Amino acid sequence: MTQTPYRPRLILGSGSPRRLELLAQIGVVPDAVLPPDIDEDVARGELPRDYVKRIAAQKVAAIVADPDDIVLCADTTVAVGRRILGKPADEAEARVFLSLLSGRRHKVITAVTVRRGDVMRARDVQTTVMMKRLSVAEIDGYIASGDWRGKAGGYAIQGPAGAFIPWLNGSFTAVVGLPLAETATLLTAAGYHLTGGTA
8 A cells, every 4th residue: 555645734824715726626635724914015125026026025024933833935926117007996007907918028027935944946937928908898897897806917817808918938837826837836846745736
């Protein structure tokens, strides 16, 4: 009889249902989900990539865990040049974001940090995304759907806004919120045995 390899406890430091769904795709089910409460304000002059790396690291640091536990946190932002588009506060801001993204390329950056004991491992993935030119009716319709709420940049590629994205260069799962290839590598390095799929 083959013995199941020891698997440390995994804590997902995120309240995002999308990240839970993505982890399930690679057969990973966290033992606990503990969204951290941290200040996610952008520091003055902070660049988008530096911002997401800092936030992911701060999220991991904010989770209380036993020394042998593995803590996984991530942060995603949308950037137009040096400008960071976070989660829109209201419909008016979501409309501004969509108008800004309409007809142009932007970057979606996701940083992933994994901690086990005192050892932290991190990766960040940058994906270039093209949004088609949106009509007023398309923006109105998307705003009315409410799908923009809680989404960096005011849209989610895996929802109705997928119809607005004709092209991307990079990682689709990173745009959704968790780059699976990089996350699997980090978890494996931290000693989390991946089964390679769901049972």
